[in-house]
Amino acid sequence: MTRLIEPEEDEMNRILSREEEILPSSGFAASVMDAVRREAAAPPPIPFPWKRALPILVAGGFVLVMVFVTLVVAIAQVIRSSASAQFSTSLPSMLTPIFALQRNLGNAAGWCVLALLVAFISAKLSMRLAGGRA
């Protein structure tokens, strides 16, 4: 047992050790046991329907990975095209990368919308399946 008592702490120790004590009310134990019995009688919590949700989650994850890969490829293409355009000095040619970026971002946005849609449908479907079991 480690003690931490120093002479100068005696007064503080004396005061704080003398904390007032209370007795639990007479019905406390009975009230706790009622709560415990209620807890014991309650049905176990409904487990998450992993069997049903797993294929949807896997599909959703696959779509997200695809979107991410597509975005990376699109960005890489934009960087490559802007790098090749640096050799050109004419104004219309300088705008070429911007147009390319716009086009690629348009594609990426389409994928993003598709991914969000799939995620939304997955979430809705999972909620409906879980709600149906409850």
Place this chain on the structure above:
Amino acid sequence: MQPPVTASCHTIEAESTLSATEDQSDVERVLAGDIPAFEGIVHRWQGPLVNLAYRFCHDRGRAEEMAQEAFLRAYRALAQWRKDAVFSTWLFALATNLYRSELRRIPARTVPLEDVPEPRDARPSDGGLEDHDRDVTVRRAVGALPPKYREALILFYFHEMDVSTAARSLGLPEGTVKARLSRGREMLRSKLPQLLAVPRLKEA
């Protein structure tokens, strides 16, 4: 089985040693499906758990509510008690954790440390601040400390100034608890220099 009359520190110490076997036997019975066996645990530990909660919140009703929730959580988590520690150590750690988070959620009503009144005369030379008033002032000052120092002090004094038990209840290393106790005491001394710095004359 007799319920403890009070939750004095000596009672806690004695109970934690003597009732270890009873606790283990009751836990095994509850886990085997004998729910009423939990009553033995409640009777043995209701005093200490309610009093520990009371030290945290200084509100009798709330202390009982928090202690009831602690028992309920203990019941739910009974299978998680590994017998490498005494049951009471596990129970106190669980209760302390619950009380701390409850008080973070809804803090107890305390006076800020700056607003704790400094007594004009702390020494009872020929009359001055009464013992009771001084004790109340010091406890108020403890209640006004930042939570980490307050919790360390509460657990330290609840467990009969036993740092290792307080550290186990808080789930912290002993060194951290010692540092927090030291800082907490320092803050109390700076707030209440008259009360805590001067040695007090022993009563005959």
